[in-house]
């Protein structure tokens with residue numbers, strides 16, 4: 001990752017944390033941008049600038065990080081509501097539809113985003129696209145015993161499918177839930193995210209796909225103009 005991209009991520013993560021108020025239940029996303037957001041929240045708590053916060057994490061990554069920073073956590077099942085969820089994304093289109101799951105965390109992320117009164121997406125400018133899935137594969141979490149069957153059904157829909165393989169571990173990526181991930185490309189990208197989200201989730205063996213449709217309330221974009229890192233509140237088209 002370039003230094004420029006790091007600065008954009010840091011700027012947007014900090015801006016999102018400024019929306020957190022005392023006493024809020026906060027959904028803590030996953031990935032590198034969300035990790036910067038969790039660190040910024042940890043700093044504010046340590047400096048006494050915020051109090052009474054409860055975090056609900058979306059991955060093992062977030063759980064470890066938040067625990068190291070002393071952020072009080074509760075399980076999704078233990079909270080009645082989430083006031084604000086903040087998370088990154090892999091692609092954002094002009095209608096605020098997203099692809100997520102580059103880190104294989106989209107199952108828990110979608111649950112938390114859905115539960116939240118307000119879902120704020122934090123991305124650097126490289127994540128903005130006109131159409132989803134032209135540049136980033138769509139992650140689909142599948143039961144291990146059904147991955148070939150699901151792959152065949154997705155292939156029959158006209159897509160190209162790869163089983164996500166692990167780095168520094170032999171074999172496939174195994175999610176926090178113990179499942180596998182198929183990464184899927186549709187020729188020409190995704191024209192109707194809502195229809196495709198439902199169709200894929202209707203295939204037996206699929207737990208969840210990475211299309212986040214009509215969930216994002218706000219998209220904050222980290223940008224660098226000249227030497228300065230700034231944040232743009234994106235307008236929905």
Ligand SMILES: O=C[C@H](O)[C@H](O)[C@H](O)COP(=O)(O)O
Pocket residue numbers: 029030031032033034087088089090100101102103104105106109
């Ligand atoms: O599964 C991972 C999540 O959906 C991430 O939020 C997404 O991949 C973006 O991650 P990053 O901020 O590292 O680009």
